[in-house]
Amino acid sequence: MKKIVCLSVLLALMGCADGEDKKEPPKAPPSEVEIRTDRLICPQVAILREAEIFSDYGGEVEDSSRLVAQARLQRIEGDCAYRTDKDDPTGIDISFRLKASAIKGPRLGGDRASFPYFIAVIDPSGKVLSRQVVTAQFYFSGNEPSEIEEPLHVFIPVPVGEMNAGPDHRVLVGFLKK
Numbered sequence: 001m002k003k004i005v006c007l008s009v010l011l012a013l014m015g016c017a018d019g020e021d022k023k024e025p026p027k028a029p030p031s032e033v034e035i036r037t038d039r040l041i042c043p044q045v046a047i048l049r050e051a052e053i054f055s056d057y058g059g060e061v062e063d064s065s066r067l068v069a070q071a072r073l074q075r076i077e078g079d080c081a082y083r084t085d086k087d088d089p090t091g092i093d094i095s096f097r098l099k100a101s102a103i104k105g106p107r108l109g110g111d112r113a114s115f116p117y118f119i120a121v122i123d124p125s126g127k128v129l130s131r132q133v134v135t136a137q138f139y140f141s142g143n144e145p146s147e148i149e150e151p152l153h154v155f156i157p158v159p160v161g162e163m164n165a166g167p168d169h170r171v172l173v174g175f176l177k178k
Helices: 002-014 160-168
Strands: 044-047 053-056 069-083 091-104 112-122 128-139 146-157 170-175
Touching: 044 069, 053 112, 069 112, 069 128, 069 160, 069 170, 091 112, 091 128, 091 170, 112 146, 128 146
Parallel strands: 044 170
Antiparallel strands: 053 069, 069 091, 091 146, 112 128, 112 170
16 A cells, blocks of 8 residues: 555656646746847836926026027937846846037126926826926037037836836936926
8 A cells, every 4th residue: 555655746746647647847037037028028118208408597588688598309219228127226237328409698707507307207108207407508619509418317217017017118318497
């Protein structure tokens, strides 16, 4: 009797089936699922049209003779990488360059003007996930326009199981209105 019980236990542990009872291998937990990130699209990174130009009139009436300085966000370019390593936070690394220009107005007292702008991460439902404020510094030589190109980085945390929603996120950039 002992031999039959031992043989039954041994066969059960070995999974001896005749091919009809084969089970699928267990699925890996979500943190270890392999994602084909080469097929995923980067989220949209764009300049918010309503906030692409900022004109500083020193708090006075908008009149060209009272202009201190004016800045314009011109172009934004970049790329992204999906991080799925279980030892690091999973999500989307976005590196981009923002090009902007500014002109000096008749009321600028000096050779420098600063303009604060925001970088906002928007989720697929339209909710603002994060918002960062950065200041663009423009330096003028005489009355010549000033241009800058700033390297920027944003990380969007996204669980591995939701990586396909990555392209539905957006990163928007625009000037803050005073």
